[in-house]
Amino acid sequence: MKTIKLLFAFALSATLFTSCHTEIRVDDFDEPTISINQLLSSYELWYVDINATKGYGETPFLQKAFTISFKGGVVYANNNIVGLGSNGNGYGIDVGTYDAYDMILDVFHDIDGFSTFDVYQIDSNTIELYNPNNDTSYFLDGYQRNTFDYDYVFYDNIHYFLQEYEAWEKIYTSNFGAINEFDNENFLQFLPGGNDSTFKSSQDNVGTNVNYLYWDYTGIYGVGNVTGNMYLKTLTLDYDFFDNEFFELSVINDETIELYHPSSETVYEFKGRGYIQYLKTTDSKGKTIEVEKKRKFKNDRVDNPRENTRD
Numbered sequence: 001m002k003t004i005k006l007l008f009a010f011a012l013s014a015t016l017f018t019s020c021h022t023e024i025r026v027d028d029f030d031e032p033t034i035s036i037n038q039l040l041s042s043y044e045l046w047y048v049d050i051n052a053t054k055g056y057g058e059t060p061f062l063q064k065a066f067t068i069s070f071k072g073g074v075v076y077a078n079n080n081i082v083g084l085g086s087n088g089n090g091y092g093i094d095v096g097t098y099d100a101y102d103m104i105l106d107v108f109h110d111i112d113g114f115s116t117f118d119v120y121q122i123d124s125n126t127i128e129l130y131n132p133n134n135d136t137s138y139f140l141d142g143y144q145r146n147t148f149d150y151d152y153v154f155y156d157n158i159h160y161f162l163q164e165y166e167a168w169e170k171i172y173t174s175n176f177g178a179i180n181e182f183d184n185e186n187f188l189q190f191l192p193g194g195n196d197s198t199f200k201s202s203q204d205n206v207g208t209n210v211n212y213l214y215w216d217y218t219g220i221y222g223v224g225n226v227t228g229n230m231y232l233k234t235l236t237l238d239y240d241f242f243d244n245e246f247f248e249l250s251v252i253n254d255e256t257i258e259l260y261h262p263s264s265e266t267v268y269e270f271k272g273r274g275y276i277q278y279l280k281t282t283d284s285k286g287k288t289i290e291v292e293k294k295r296k297f298k299n300d301r302v303d304n305p306r307e308n309t310r311d
Contacts (some may be wrong), residue, residue: 036100036119037288040070040289041141044091047077047153050138055304057134061095064278066153068140073097075107081161082254085150093277105129109245118306135307151230158233159223160250162190166274167202167210168257177266187213188270190221190236191193197221199237210274218310223249235259 019278061077062068066084069076069091076083078092088091096109105117117129117217125142154161162168168188187202187210202208217239217305226236226248235249247259247268255272 001090003135009102036103039119039121039127040100040105045069045115045143046127046140047143047148048138049141052139053136054302054306055131055134055136056301057136058130059129059131059134059136059138061107061109061115061117062129062138063090065095065155067092067148070098073099080164080276081154081157082164082272082275084154090145090148090150120139123252130304130306135304137304137306151244155230155233155251159190161251162223162257163185163192163197164278165255165272166276167213167272168270169273170206170268171256171271174267177261178264180261180264180266181239182261182264182268183266189215195235201237 001032001185026098028032040046047067047068047115047253048062048065050063050083066157067078068079070092074094075096075098076088076093077095077097078087078121079189080087080092081287095111096107099106100110100119103119105119107117109115116133117131120128120130122139127142128137129140130137140256166189168190170186173183184203185201186204187201188204189200191198191200199219199221201217201219202213202215206212219238219240221238222236224236226234231250233249235247237245239245245261246263248262250258250260252258252269255275257270257272259268259270260266
């Protein structure tokens, strides 16, 4: 996450990432005037507009990525919210290779294997990647790194940020505020799951190794927006035995969050432990293994009209 917030974040946020692609017909598009390699390299970052996806299939590496870049035969991706804007000088990490010809893009992903796409230029900064093997289209919006609003993407996906550490350890409790039940919780964990998201909490002593934590409670959590403040979120933890715990959530840096508890007026800080890098992580023998992650769709999926369009 960039520490310097872009002054025009609010102006851009209304237009950068809105899913407003109209229904597609194959005969609506003219042949591009540039080659596919020129098209793919015309922007440094391609933002994967996950809400615009058409079709009921999934292409795993696109489902995981926030941005994709094509540089000299190498595919780069920002799969994590942690480090967004700084990993790989903003490009993210190397996730595979590609070959592009005759408006066809073949990707050889390090984990997910081979995928092929028909490429369509929708407008001056939008392309469609149609996968004929699963009849699904992903829409990518082009940006240069120096104009891309990394902060907007970060704060619009805070729930993924919370999931990118194995645990969050309490490192600070203010000396002001009323005593309350949450004072006893020293570790939190946030997990994706189905239509709801699951959290766990532990009262183990601060400093306990993440691998040896005993999770005392498992419940449901939710992250919400605060009107007029993109950088402030709400966090609700559903504790059945003492009702919900409600917090104002703010991010101090890429590994530290602040939770303000309005009912007691207590401030807590939690630090992330055990960073999870999606796609590339290694076991004790140095072998690359996959860490599962999937971005959820906020909108309903729709039929893809491009079925059987390849000659």
